[in-house]
Amino acid sequence: MAPHIVSYVKRISYMKRLLRIKGDVIMSEETTGGDKSYSAPALEKGLDILESLAEKESAVSLRELAERLGKSKNEIFRMIHVLIARGYVQRDSDTDELTLSPKLFxxxxxxxxxxxxxxxxxxxxxxxxxxxxxxxxxxxxxxxxxxxxxxxxxxxxxxxxxxxxxxxxxxxxxxxxxxxxxxxxxxxxxxxxxxxxxxxxxxxxxxxxxxxxxxxxxxxxxxxxxxxxxxxxxxxxxxxxxxxxxxxxxxxxxxxxxxxxxxxxxxxxxxxxxxxxxxxx
Incomplete structure (x- = not known):
């Protein structure tokens, strides 16, 4: 294998280990009888947030949202900010309450x-x-x-x-x-x-x-x-x-x-x- 390809593969492997350590994105593979299953906890957390907001007809606070998801505010804080930055969630500037934006629609x-x-x-x-x-x-x-x-x-x-x-x-x-x-x-x-x-x-x-x-x-x-x-x-x-x-x-x-x-x-x-x-x- 060419040296530059070996180096690239090593960098990919190192990045995967970092992601597992940080717990931000985990791609775990479990093989049972030839079947593969993958999990992406960060993605699942983001989808949980969107689905929970979709079920509410009114805006919710970060605390209430965390309680509905059975998580701490710190666990979902960064994810909320990413969703706001990408335009999927809106935050009221006066109350800091959260609602879904029309983007998903x-x-x-x-x-x-x-x-x-x-x-x-x-x-x-x-x-x-x-x-x-x-x-x-x-x-x-x-x-x-x-x-x-x-x-x-x-x-x-x-x-x-x-x-x-x-x-x-x-x-x-x-x-x-x-x-x-x-x-x-x-x-x-x-x-x-x-x-x-x-x-x-x-x-x-x-x-x-x-x-x-x-x-x-x-x-x-x-x-x-x-x-x-x-x-x-x-x-x-x-x-x-x-x-x-x-x-x-x-x-x-x-x-x-x-x-x-x-x-x-x-x-x-x-x-x-x-x-x-x-x-x-």
Whole structure:
């Protein structure tokens, strides 16, 4: 072996030993019956932090975060600063409390599956917004919570628009219920289990499944918002070729005293937009 290659290999080996000693990054290999398993404690610690922050709807202090993770503040202090520097975590300058930034959400929207959905949906949503003069929102479910991944504002003097990334427990949201209604039973059960893990309003499986079965039979939701006054939720599913919902479109229709809109026509427009997007997918 050439001397310069030997020297390079020795440097690599020395660096690995240093990393093991410091405990910052440990790549351990265990062989059992030919299988290899690797661990990276620093990476796992960072992912634990991100997942814990994702589960909280409000900002948390460093102390509270450490307690949730079962670690000391010193153990996660440097990791928090790296995540802040890389833009994954935000720190309030007044309270020093921590929240997730939108960066992870943005990365999620760059995956091929998300791009395909958005590329198919957004042009149809623009046409829908022009037709009904209300703001349509594109919604998916992630780990028991709805997530708004796209919306189209309108030129109306009054409209209701939710920001990207906004979400609720899926079992409590019209957009989430529509998606869960159009799922195979096993997948629906898993989604409901994820919903329960977030707490929220208690429900039993029999009652919620009856509600979802009714939504599936109707093919949509049209009713007063369960979260906001003065809003009527009009929501339909976007289906894949197997007939399972991959997303939903919801129009939070602003109810005005002088409103003469025929909501059945708005619903028809929403369902037609969903059908066109489904065909593209």
């Amino acid at each position: 943005g990365l999620g929207l760059r995956t091929p599956q998300s791009r395909t959905l958005l590329e198919s949906a957004l042009p149809e949503m623009r046409l829908l917004a022009e037709e009904v003069n209300q703001a349509p929102h594109l919604v998916v479910i992630y780990k028991g919570r709805t997530v708004i991944v796209g919306s189209i504002p309108t030129t109306s003097d009054v409209t209701f628009n939710l920001h990207l990334g906004y979400g609720r427990i899926a079992s409590e949201a019209a957009s989430g219920r529509v998606i869960m209604a159009f799922q195979p039973q096993e997948k629906r059960a898993l989604m409901l289990r994820d919903c329960k893990s977030h707490g929220g309003k208690p429900f039993d499986d029999r009652s919620i499944n009856a509600i979802l079965d009714d939504i599936r039979q109707q093919g949509h939701i049209l009713g007063k918002s369960t979260d906001f006054l003065g809003i009527t939720d009009i929501c339909g599913p976007i289906l894949n070729p197997e007939g399972d919902a991959v997303a939903s479109i919801i129009v939070p229709h602003v109810d005005r005293v002088s409103d003469t809109d025929d909501l059945s026509q708005v619903l028809k427009a929403v369902k037609q937009a969903c059908e066109r997007i489904s065909q593209k997918l």
